[in-house]
Amino acid sequence: MNRIYLDHAATTPVKPEVLDAMMPYFTQSFGNPSSIYQVAQINKKAIDDARETIAKHLGANTNEIFFTSGGTEADNWAIKGIVEANKNKGNHIITTKIEHHAVLHTCEYLEKQGFEVTYLDVNEEGVIDLEVLKAAIKDTTILISIMYANNEVGTIMPIKEIGAIAKERGIAFHTDAVQAIGQVRIDVKEQNIDALSLSGHKIYGPKGIGVLYIRRGLRITNLIHGGAQERGRRAGTENVPAIVGIAKAMELAYTDFEVKNERIKGLRDKLMNGILETIPYSKLNGSITNRLVNNVNIGFEFVEGESLLLLLDMNGVAASSGSACTSGSLDPSHVLLALGLPHEKAHGSLRLTLGEGTTEQEVDYVLEKLPAIVQRMRDMSPLYEEFMKNNQ
Known part of the structure; x- marks a missing residue:
């Protein structure tokens, strides 16, 4: 059976070009970049070059x-780091209810340390109201952290406008751009972004490597203490192969950017529209137009998401019902609940995220198999049976 991978929002395969760029730094140029001899300085230059590529x-x-x-x-x-460095100015943080748990759980931790957090609602498409954001700002607000694009439903936030509001009020603005990198063009200066997070394994790079952009002059304390690596800001011997890998992945992500993303968007639209047209009682989650080019998230009434994933897997399709980081949880998606879906409908949602290797034949295969899988599950549902009796 051919396997079809449609969970690129969870992770991506490492591109051969990325792996080739990384390999010499495992066995040949293996020196510690903090040392002064030649093999170490080669690695230091590799890190500097990677930093330049990502910055560009x-x-x-x-x-x-x-x-x-x-x-x-x-x-x-x-x-x-931002709230610790600025706690003399206030203790209030603004974020949203649909953030990744890396943000939400961090904010919950800070609440226990005495910080106040406002969790903004979103509309049914997953977008905040800018006027509500403005109204939420207090004299004690020191940080706004709002994701660039949602990892479950793919909705893209109005980042430039959020950044302008934060800048006008003198508040630091952080965005989790892990899902957005490679699918949108980002300019941190133009968009008034003070801090931005990204990850290598979402853009066909290695796992275990990420980046934090910190605007020069931003007050922020260190998270990890120890040696003087990363100009004294982040201790620990540098993971040179992974650093080289994420830079190569970033370079490739923005090579032929429009052509690649237009192709993926075409396949996404074919998959999305095909599902909605052939499977009754289905609904798109998130924005129809303002979404990542690779994201399809659709809810099916009278269907349980985990069982749907198992049946898809039996048919050779790897997909997701939400964030990969919560796949072991039986609770409905906090993102879908925030969009206003009731628990039973949030449980019946499917996320399909396409990649550069996705083919039209694979999309056709999913469109062929999925309707029968959904119908099979509905045929076993007493709720569906009752619904059909009442609507005949």
Whole structure:
């Protein structure tokens, strides 16, 4: 059976070009970049070059790029570091109800430390109201942290406008851009972003490597203490192969950017429209137009999401019902609940996220198999049986 992978929002395969770029730094140029001999200095230059590559694609300065172990660490560092450094100015944080748990759980932790957090509602498409954001700002607000694009439903936030509001009020603005990198063009200066998180394994790079952009002059404390790596901001011997890998992945992500994303968007629309047209009692979650080019998230009434995933897997399709980081949870998606879906409908949602390797034949296969799978599950549902009797 051919396997079809439609969970690129969870992780992506490492591109061969990325792996080729990384390999010499495992066995040949293996020196510690903090040392002074030649093999170490080669690695130091590799890190510097990687930092320059990433800065270029974010519209940042090279000295504003810091490497982390991933998006989760970058989120933690940004949020904890900014509020700790600015607690003399206030104790209020603004975020949204649909953030990744790396943000939400960090904010919950800070609430226990005495900080106040406002969790903004979103509309049925997953977008905040800018007027509500303005109204939520207090004299004690020191940080606004709002994701660039949602990892479950793919909705893109009005980041430039949020950044302008934060800048006007003198408030630090952080965005988790883990899902957005490679699918949108980002300019941190133009969009008034003070701190931005990204991760390598979402853009065909290695796992265990991320980046935090920190605007020069932003007050932020360190999260990890120890040696003087990353210009004294993030201790720990640098993961040189992964750093080289994430930079190569970033470079490739923005090569032929429009062509690649237009192709994926076409396949996304075919998949999305095909499902909605062929499967009754189905509904798109998130925005129809203002969404990531690879994201399809559809809710099916009278269907349980985990069982749907198992049946898809039996038919060779890897998909998701929400965030990969909560796949072990039986609770409905906090994102879908925030969009206003009742528990039973939130439980019946499917996320399909396409990648650069996704083919039209694979989309056709899913469109062929999925209607029968959904109908099979509905045929076993007493709620569906009762619904059909009442609507005949």
